[in-house]
Amino acid sequence: MRNRLWATASILAAVCLLAAFAWWYRVNVGNKSDSSLTSTVAKSPHVAEHVCTECHSEEATDHQSSGHADTFHTTVESEAARWLNNRTFDDPERPYSYAYHFDEETGLSVSIPKQFGTESFPLPYVLGSGHNALTFLSLVPDRLGDTIGVEHRVSLYRNDDGWDLDLTPGQRTHLPQQEVEHFGKVMRGDKLTSCVACHTTEGEIFRQRIEDLNPHVGCQNCHGPGREHVTAVENDTQDGYIGFTEQSAREEVDMCGRCHRSAHMDANEKESPNDIRIVRFQSVGLVQSRCFTASDGRLRCTTCHDPHKTVSRDAIHYVDRCLDCHRKPDAASCPVSPRTNCIQCHMPAIDVHRGIEFHDHWIRVRSDVPEATSTKDSDE
Ligand code: HEC
Ligand code: HEC
Ligand code: HEC
Ligand code: HEC
Ligand code: HEC
Ligand code: HEC
Ligand code: HEC
Numbered sequence: 226m227r228n229r230l231w232a233t234a235s236i237l238a239a240v241c242l243l244a245a246f247a248w249w250y251r252v253n254v255g256n257k258s259d260s261s262l263t264s265t266v267a268k269s270p271h272v273a274e275h276v277c278t279e280c281h282s283e284e285a286t287d288h289q290s291s292g293h294a295d296t297f298h299t300t301v302e303s304e305a306a307r308w309l310n311n312r313t314f315d316d317p318e319r320p321y322s323y324a325y326h327f328d329e330e331t332g333l334s335v336s337i338p339k340q341f342g343t344e345s346f347p348l349p350y351v352l353g354s355g356h357n358a359l360t361f362l363s364l365v366p367d368r369l370g371d372t373i374g375v376e377h378r379v380s381l382y383r384n385d386d387g388w389d390l391d392l393t394p395g396q397r398t399h400l401p402q403q404e405v406e407h408f409g410k411v412m413r414g415d416k417l418t419s420c421v422a423c424h425t426t427e428g429e430i431f432r433q434r435i436e437d438l439n440p441h442v443g444c445q446n447c448h449g450p451g452r453e454h455v456t457a458v459e460n461d462t463q464d465g466y467i468g469f470t471e472q473s474a475r476e477e478v479d480m481c482g483r484c485h486r487s488a489h490m491d492a493n494e495k496e497s498p499n500d501i502r503i504v505r506f507q508s509v510g511l512v513q514s515r516c517f518t519a520s521d522g523r524l525r526c527t528t529c530h531d532p533h534k535t536v537s538r539d540a541i542h543y544v545d546r547c548l549d550c551h552r553k554p555d556a557a558s559c560p561v562s563p564r565t566n567c568i569q570c571h572m573p574a575i576d577v578h579r580g581i582e583f584h585d586h587w588i589r590v591r592s593d594v595p596e597a598t599s600t601k602d603s604d605e
Contacts, residue, residue: 249403263323269437270450271427277444277451280458284444285532293442295354296424300332303351305359305381305388314379314390318397321407323379333361335377337407346408348377350435352424356583358382360393362420364433365405367413372433374417377409382579394578423484447532474517474525481526484509503587504575508587517588520550543568 262358263463278285288294300306310327321337328334334345336422361377380393393409401407412420421428423454426446427439445451448469469477486506503510508526511517529546530536536545547567551558562570571589 243350252601253461257565269427271439271445272450272452272455274426274439274445277454279288281444287531288444289533291533292354292356296352296442297421297440298351298362300327300351301330303359305355306333306348306351306361311379312390316378317392321405329576331541335379335408341407343494346375351460352420355381355383361409363408364430364435366433371413372417372430373405374412374420374430375405376412376420382581389579399496405560408520440485474522475512477525478508478512478517481532482506504583504585505577507583507586511588514581514586516550523550540566543572547571 282504307327309325312325312484315321316323320340323591324336326334326336330501331347331349333348335348336343336345347363349364350362351359351360351493354360359381361380363375363377364372365375367373376393376396378393378396378399379390379586381388383389396410399406399410403411405411418430421430421435424442425435425438425440426443427437428435429437439445462602471481485508503513511524511526514524526532529543544565544567548564550556551563559567568584570591572584572586573591574584577583
């Protein structure tokens with residue numbers, strides 16, 4: 226009898242707890258994620274990114290596998306950070322050895338044991354998909370209590386079977402001006418905000434953390450905030466949303482160029498005989514091309530790239546785009562190779578840093594007809 230009572234009471238208690246949790250979840254989590262699509266309290270002009278997925282599954286699936294969906298993580302969730310646990314790196318310029326430690330709850334941290342003992346410096350965020358490289362970012366207070374960013378001095382570079390450790394671009398010969406700079410380069414103001422903004426969709430740096438973080442280059446970074454659009458679709462009033470159907474070539478190039486023209490990894494590369502900014506910053510290069518200036522606004526990034534997909538490595542895909550214009554009877558055609566291999570001579574791959582290659586988007590006749598640094602284009 227007593228056992229039965231106990232059992233009933235426990236079940237009742239469990240049911241109450243469950244109901245309370247369900248209520249709490251709806252109020253606190255359900256609303257935020259907008260999964261019902263009916264949330265009336267429009268706090269932010271953005272909706273959660275997964276809301277877009279519900280109606281646009283094709284774009285969403287493509288986007289998931291592109292670098293854009295993978296540009297900003299906490300180190301807690303990073304396999305590469307885990308890999309660094311208990312590894313060390315000897316600074317080639319300073320008498321330091323960096324020692325890394327990974328913790329399941331707090332993520333990655335680093336210390337410089339010989340000089341500074343066991344005092345460890347947190348590395349909470351990691352930028353980049355790691356297709357080429359990964360760089361760590363910390364947010365710490367300065368002497369006045371304002372938040373500053375520290376771009377870690379050591380980055381991970383992809384090699385054939387994992388990672389190499391080396392100095393972060395732009396940090397060679399950088400002399401530490403204050404204590405935290407033993408761990409990396411200090412960034413504040415616009416430099417810090419844009420570092421986060423180019424790699425995320427939403428997020429406010431506030432007291433050494435990022436509030437309302439919506440990481441990666443998501444739908445609403447390129448398309449703008451989507452709440453009005455979702456509401457309009459739901460209410461069957463299709464207005465209130467500006468998509469890209471009306472965007473001119475120049476506007477599109479500038480939109481992509483918000484991020485693809487950055488000068489954030491520039492320091493050493495300037496010594497290169499090619500102006501490396503042009504090589505690395507596709508939007509800056511492309512608009513110099515005659516193909517862009519003489520084609521009445523018909524050339525844009527999406528002429529050659531699906532903005533939702535990872536970049537195609539199929540050389541024939543690009544040659545076909547060139548020939549869409551250059552095969553026309555009244556168009557200039559190539560006296561050297563009218564049908565093949567356009568990319569290796571007119572948009573060659575150029576090594577910008579430690580073997581990381583970018584294709585020069587300033588399409589032109591080059592005096593340095595390149596020894597193709599890449600063999601990708603030669604198998605057409
Ligand atoms: C908010 C900033 C931002 C905007 C806007 C942006 N990009 Fe990117 N893009 C990035 C970042 C950051 C990466 C690096 C991703 C990584 O870590 O691999 C990237 C990578 C890429 C890549 C290589 C990644 C891959 O998977 O192939 C292509 C191609 C690309 N962007 C094209 C575009 C085009 C085209 C546009 C405009 C339609 C655009 N991007 C707009 C930030 C941006
Ligand atoms: C103006 C926008 C912009 C700013 C500011 C910016 N990035 Fe990027 N970042 C990009 C774009 C675009 C790419 C992809 C193309 C490239 O590598 O240049 C990229 C690529 C990267 C990559 C390589 C990813 C990969 O594997 O290909 C790393 C690492 C990175 N950024 C880290 C940082 C860090 C750390 C900061 C701040 C100190 C920063 N970026 C600031 C736009 C930006
Ligand atoms: C890097 C910038 C970028 C990102 C990120 C991005 N888009 Fe787009 N999207 C574009 C551009 C540019 C166009 C127009 C050019 C085109 O149709 O190829 C476009 C077109 C579209 C279209 C219209 C397609 C059509 O055929 O008319 C839809 C729908 C769309 N995007 C949804 C999404 C969704 C959903 C996401 C997130 C999963 C997303 N986009 C992420 C840049 C982006
Ligand atoms: C409830 C379903 C629904 C949701 C959620 C939704 N969309 Fe749409 N979206 C539509 C429909 C329907 C259209 C076609 C409307 C039209 O062509 O007039 C559309 C059209 C678009 C277009 C093309 C607009 C153009 O100018 O051609 C883009 C881009 C787009 N959506 C992006 C997004 C993004 C980004 C999100 C997330 C913030 C999102 N959508 C969420 C249903 C939805
Ligand atoms: C005429 C065709 C064409 C146009 C237009 C074009 N690209 Fe590319 N893009 C290419 C080719 C070719 C590659 C190299 C593909 C490969 O690796 O095989 C490439 C590669 C890239 C990459 C990967 C890194 C690199 O440079 O290899 C990014 C990022 C990129 N393009 C961004 C852009 C952006 C942003 C625009 C608009 C400003 C743009 N592209 C316009 C042809 C084009
Ligand atoms: C949207 C149409 C269009 C596309 C796509 C296009 N071009 Fe062009 N291109 C032009 C026009 C227009 C000119 C100027 C022709 C003239 O001078 O009569 C031009 C000029 C050129 C020139 C001469 C440049 C100079 O400075 O003298 C080269 C080389 C060239 N294109 C190569 C290419 C290659 C390679 C591709 C593909 C990666 C390509 N084009 C894609 C339209 C295009
Ligand atoms: C082996 C290197 C090579 C390849 C491959 C190549 N080109 Fe060229 N292209 C050149 C050179 C060199 C010139 C300058 C020729 C001259 O001025 O006599 C040139 C000139 C041009 C011009 C300018 C013609 C004019 O009348 O001003 C265009 C347009 C062009 N190429 C387009 C293309 C396209 C499109 C492809 C691919 C179908 C291509 N090229 C493949 C090396 C190449």
